[in-house]
Amino acid sequence: MLYLPIWIRFSPCVLASLLLTSLSVLAQDNGAKKANKVEFRVTRFDTDDRKSPVFRAGSASSKIEIEVPLTFIEGPFEVPLRDGIFLDLTRGDTEKPDISIQISPAERKDLLLVFFQQDDTFRVLKVLSPTSRIKGGDRFIFNVTQSEMAIKLGQSEPLIIPPGKSGILAGPTGNSIVSLPVLISLKQQDKWELVSTENWPCDSRFRKYLFAYMSPRSRQLVFHSVTERM
Numbered sequence: 001m002l003y004l005p006i007w008i009r010f011s012p013c014v015l016a017s018l019l020l021t022s023l024s025v026l027a028q029d030n031g032a033k034k035a036n037k038v039e040f041r042v043t044r045f046d047t048d049d050r051k052s053p054v055f056r057a058g059s060a061s062s063k064i065e066i067e068v069p070l071t072f073i074e075g076p077f078e079v080p081l082r083d084g085i086f087l088d089l090t091r092g093d094t095e096k097p098d099i100s101i102q103i104s105p106a107e108r109k110d111l112l113l114v115f116f117q118q119d120d121t122f123r124v125l126k127v128l129s130p131t132s133r134i135k136g137g138d139r140f141i142f143n144v145t146q147s148e149m150a151i152k153l154g155q156s157e158p159l160i161i162p163p164g165k166s167g168i169l170a171g172p173t174g175n176s177i178v179s180l181p182v183l184i185s186l187k188q189q190d191k192w193e194l195v196s197t198e199n200w201p202c203d204s205r206f207r208k209y210l211f212a213y214m215s216p217r218s219r220q221l222v223f224h225s226v227t228e229r230m
Contacts, residue, residue, distance in 0.1 A: 037078055038081055038103045039076050040111040041074060042114075043072065043112070043115070044115035045114065045115070045117070045213075048117070052068055053068050053122070054091065055098070057087065057090075059080050064079065068115050073226060086102055087100070087103050099122060107126060109130075110130040112127040114209070135204075136203070137172065137204040138207050139168070139207070139208045140167075140208070140209045142210065143161040143166065143167075144164075144212060145163055145214055146163050147163055147187050147188060148163060150187075152182065152183040152185075154180035154182075171202045171204065172202050177203045179201050179202070180199065182197070182200045184196040195221050205229060208226065209226045210224070211225075
């Protein structure tokens with residue numbers, strides 16, 4: 001009987017083990033790289049309708065430009081996170097970030113960044129927007145007024161949103177396009193006052209982000225609307 005050297009006899013097993021180990025390490029490395037990235041979309045709110053700001057994001061060797069629009073949603077963008085945690089946004093030629101946003105592992109997908117312009121600076125609100133949370137026909141409403149707000153859609157219970165907060169107004173079930181009456185009230189000196197009666201179309205093909213604010217011109221409650229197709 002021919003006896004082969006032990007290293008030859010066991011080399012297929014050794015090679016298979018090395019191959020599996022290499023594939024496992026490669027998969028872990030790819031998974032780690034993916035985990036250190038964030039995918040996001042952007043929009044903004046600005047009553048003064050100033051020029052859309054442009055930021056740069058990404059690694060030092062590969063940066064992308066991101067223009068933040070006022071009337072629609074831009075993206076998605078995907079960029080690496082600094083230290084696996086921070087999304088840095090810079091403007092102009094400087095390398096120092098104008099804005100650094102901490103991103104948790106749960107916020108690295110289905111993320112909408114809403115920019116609120118305040119003079120020359122920005123406040124950024126993170127909105128998790130998977131379809132399981134904000135579905136077609138829903139409205140994500142930001143209360144930018146100084147008063148508590150109540151919004152009643154059709155026969156549903158009113159949605160109460162404190163000032164500076166947000167809430168999701170669920171649309172009706174089904175795929176039919178319908179128009180429902182809406183009652184909008186503001187709390188003034190501990191009393192609810194009806195400020196607007198409207199009819200809102202509900203279409204499951206779209207979801208909307210509404211910014212409720214007091215117009216500096218008319219002093220009336222108005223809505224700035226941004227629509228996203230599903």
